Amino acid sequence: MELPILPTSVIGSYPKPRWLLRQYKLYELGKISEEDFKEAVRDASIAVLREHERARIDIPWDGEMGRSEMTEYFTAKIHGFRFYGPIRVWGNFYFNKASAVSKLEYREPLVLDEFRFVQSVTTKEIVKVPITGPYTLADWSFNEYYDTKEDFAMDLAKILNKEFKLLEEEGAKFIQIDEPAILNHPDEVEWAVDVVNRAVKGLKIKVSMHVCYSNYYLLADYFDDLKVTQFALEFANRNFRDMDFLKKLTYQELGFGVVDVHNPRIESPEEVARAIRKVFKYIEPERLYINPDCGLKLLSRDIAYRKLVNMVKGVEIVRKELEREEKTSIPFRTLRDI
Amino acid sequence: MRIIPALIGSLPRPLGLAKKIELYNIGRLSEEKLEEKYREYTRRAFEKLREAGVKVVTDGMYRWDDIFNPLIRYIDGVEVNGLFKFYENNFFYRSPVIKDEVSLLDNPIPKWVNIAKEILEEVYPEATLKAVLPGPVTLAYHSLNEYYESLEALARDYAERVLAPLIKELEVEIVELQEPALASELSRATREDEVHISKEIARVVIEELGKLRKLWVVTYFGTPQVVPKGVILNVDLVEGSLPEGVSGEVGLGVINARETKMERTDRIRDRLLKLSGNFSRIYVTPNTLLDFLPESVAWRKLRLLGRLGGE
Ligand SMILES: [Zn+2]
Numbered sequence: 001m002e003l004p005i006l007p008t009s010v011i012g013s014y015p016k017p018r019w020l021l022r023q024y025k026l027y028e029l030g031k032i033s034e035e036d037f038k039e040a041v042r043d044a045s046i047a048v049l050r051e052h053e054r055a056r057i058d059i060p061w062d063g064e065m066g067r068s069e070m071t072e073y074f075t076a077k078i079h080g081f082r083f084y085g086p087i088r089v090w091g092n093f094y095f096n097k098a099s100a101v102s103k104l105e106y107r108e109p110l111v112l113d114e115f116r117f118v119q120s121v122t123t124k125e126i127v128k129v130p131i132t133g134p135y136t137l138a139d140w141s142f143n144e145y146y147d148t149k150e151d152f153a154m155d156l157a158k159i160l161n162k163e164f165k166l167l168e169e170e171g172a173k174f175i176q177i178d179e180p181a182i183l184n185h186p187d188e189v190e191w192a193v194d195v196v197n198r199a200v201k202g203l204k205i206k207v208s209m210h211v212c213y214s215n216y217y218l219l220a221d222y223f224d225d226l227k228v229t230q231f232a233l234e235f236a237n238r239n240f241r242d243m244d245f246l247k248k249l250t251y252q253e254l255g256f257g258v259v260d261v262h263n264p265r266i267e268s269p270e271e272v273a274r275a276i277r278k279v280f281k282y283i284e285p286e287r288l289y290i291n292p293d294c295g296l297k298l299l300s301r302d303i304a305y306r307k308l309v310n311m312v313k314g315v316e317i318v319r320k321e322l323e324r325e326e327k328t329s330i331p332f333r334t335l336r337d338i
Numbered sequence: 339m340r341i342i343p344a345l346i347g348s349l350p351r352p353l354g355l356a357k358k359i360e361l362y363n364i365g366r367l368s369e370e371k372l373e374e375k376y377r378e379y380t381r382r383a384f385e386k387l388r389e390a391g392v393k394v395v396t397d398g399m400y401r402w403d404d405i406f407n408p409l410i411r412y413i414d415g416v417e418v419n420g421l422f423k424f425y426e427n428n429f430f431y432r433s434p435v436i437k438d439e440v441s442l443l444d445n446p447i448p449k450w451v452n453i454a455k456e457i458l459e460e461v462y463p464e465a466t467l468k469a470v471l472p473g474p475v476t477l478a479y480h481s482l483n484e485y486y487e488s489l490e491a492l493a494r495d496y497a498e499r500v501l502a503p504l505i506k507e508l509e510v511e512i513v514e515l516q517e518p519a520l521a522s523e524l525s526r527a528t529r530e531d532e533v534h535i536s537k538e539i540a541r542v543v544i545e546e547l548g549k550l551r552k553l554w555v556v557t558y559f560g561t562p563q564v565v566p567k568g569v570i571l572n573v574d575l576v577e578g579s580l581p582e583g584v585s586g587e588v589g590l591g592v593i594n595a596r597e598t599k600m601e602r603t604d605r606i607r608d609r610l611l612k613l614s615g616n617f618s619r620i621y622v623t624p625n626t627l628l629d630f631l632p633e634s635v636a637w638r639k640l641r642l643l644g645r646l647g648g649e
């Protein structure tokens with residue numbers, strides 16, 4: 001399979017349409033049926049998928065319309081977790097932090113329905129399925145059952161591995177493991193790498209790992225050990241400074257973050273093009289994918305869309321330049337190729 | 339030996355109260371109505387603390403978003419910046435950016451303390467109320483310093499120009515200083531490093547504040563590297579250990595406020611028994627802020643804490 005050079009993608013989340021947020025509220029209050037709520041989510045998924053496609057994103061996703069949050073969505077479906085109530089993240093924002101109270105078991109698929117639906121309505125050949133990784137799920141949960149956090153995370157890895165294999169069987173080609181917490185405790189990174197590797201064991205498809213707002217120099221020490229095809233990292237937020245750690249990325253791909261998701265200012269296409277030319281000093285074009293820094297959900301929908309449009313326009317400027325060197329497409333690399 | 343159950347810092351902010359604050363923030367609830375709600379929830383908290391047998395209390399910091407806010411909004415020379423991770427927790431605070439010499443502005447904190455005192459007097463008069471403030475060392479470490487030549491100079495000014503005038507206005511016997519940095523940051527500090535505060539300076543600024551009011555210095559996420567004289571030091575026994583040189587009265591964080599699993603009281607009692615010879619009085623407390631737990635679990639743990647009390 002071939003993709004245009006510098007394939008464009010997203011990290012995952014996208015602003016939910018306001019009307020969908022209202023359905024979430026109504027559903028929470030028991031004022032609409034589950035069936036109606038699910039229909040609303042599916043309609044929103046199509047709308048966002050089309051938005052990604054209209055922006056000419058090569059590898060889209062549905063913007064996680066059916067997920068209210070990035071850990072609860074998973075922990076609620078894994079047997080052995082329970083919820084005691086919300087805890088505050090900051091100000092008046094709360095999330096439902098799960099507690100592992102017995103051995104964790106995989107009893108139902110986590111995102112299979114989501115994937116099947118997106119796959120059935122997209123016009124693109126490949127979509128990216130983002131899933132919160134085992135270390136982050138453990139780090140953002142309480143542990144009442146396991147002797148060690150490592151045992152806890154390892155069981156989550158085994159569960160996710162089952163899900164990944166199921167997705168692979170169903171035709172998924174590209175999974176992204178979101179591990180925003182993996183560098184939070186430097187003395188745990190060593191075993192966290194084993195945990196991620198356990199989660200992807202035996203897979204043959206493409207697997208990216210997304211890590212954001214962290215010390216990438218620490219991550220770089222483990223690039224070679226992590227059995228993933230790609231690292232999707234954030235650069236716009238740090239103004240494309242201090243990229244020397246990329247010297248250690250010698251064979252895997254980079255998902256290069258060129259859109260700041262914490263700033264409503266819309267990057268110009270030329271700015272995006274400049275950033276891409278800058279990263280060529282470290283990574284050859286054949287190993288580069290282009291994406292926003294992180295999920296876009298904190299932005300307004302209009303701004304998120306315009307940022308994606310300009311991101312693709314910026315990529316197209318550089319593609320023209322690469323065309324002169326007869327670089328127009330790249331093979332879709334998977335775990336089999338590394 | 340006396341063992342006295344005590345609260346440190348905040349209680350989880352009840353969801354119902356958070357909703358009211360949000361309504362107020364978007365202009366759909368009046369200030370008077372919000373104030374009523376604060377008092378109502380504070381009253382409920384004191385009633386539950388009484389039922390739990392927690393003898394030394396705080397107001398639960400329901401009016402605070404984190405240990406720094408809103409105090410830093412009432413400091414001249416400070417701007418309030420975006421969200422930063424509070425240690426290794428999935429909990430974020432707004433950080434002070436130091437633009438100029440700091441000094442305390444007019445602020446409602448003394449009034450809030452008096453309101454809590456009045457409510458406590460009605461529902462739980464036997465209890466002792468502490469007022470809670472962030473300590474100077476932790477404030478300095480969590481600031482983005484764009485003005486002072488060193489973090490030490492900033493910590494000194496926080497103590498002398500912000501906390502000292504504020505403490506003088508608080509009508510309570512005990513002031514609690516939240517000082518996790520004495521354990522966490524100072525244990526990582528090296529002497530050559532200019533972006534650190536020396537242990538000596540940390541000790542001195544706190545002891546100076548201790549001359550104004552009795553201080554209860556709460557440390558967590560490690561072992562305190564400094565033992566200021568004349569204060570009640572609170573030590574996190576879940577993630578740290580008791581340093582040398584602590585005697586008299588001590589606060590011991592024996593309940594894990596970062597895990598939902600319930601402790602076994604017999605094990606805690608055994609542990610306290612071993613330590614009891616060294617102190618005239620032991621306050622037993624959660625190891626850190628209860629904000630990190632769901633509300634229902636936090637209260638279950640406080641009731642467990644209450645059962646540890648006694649001679
Ligand atoms: Zn991210």
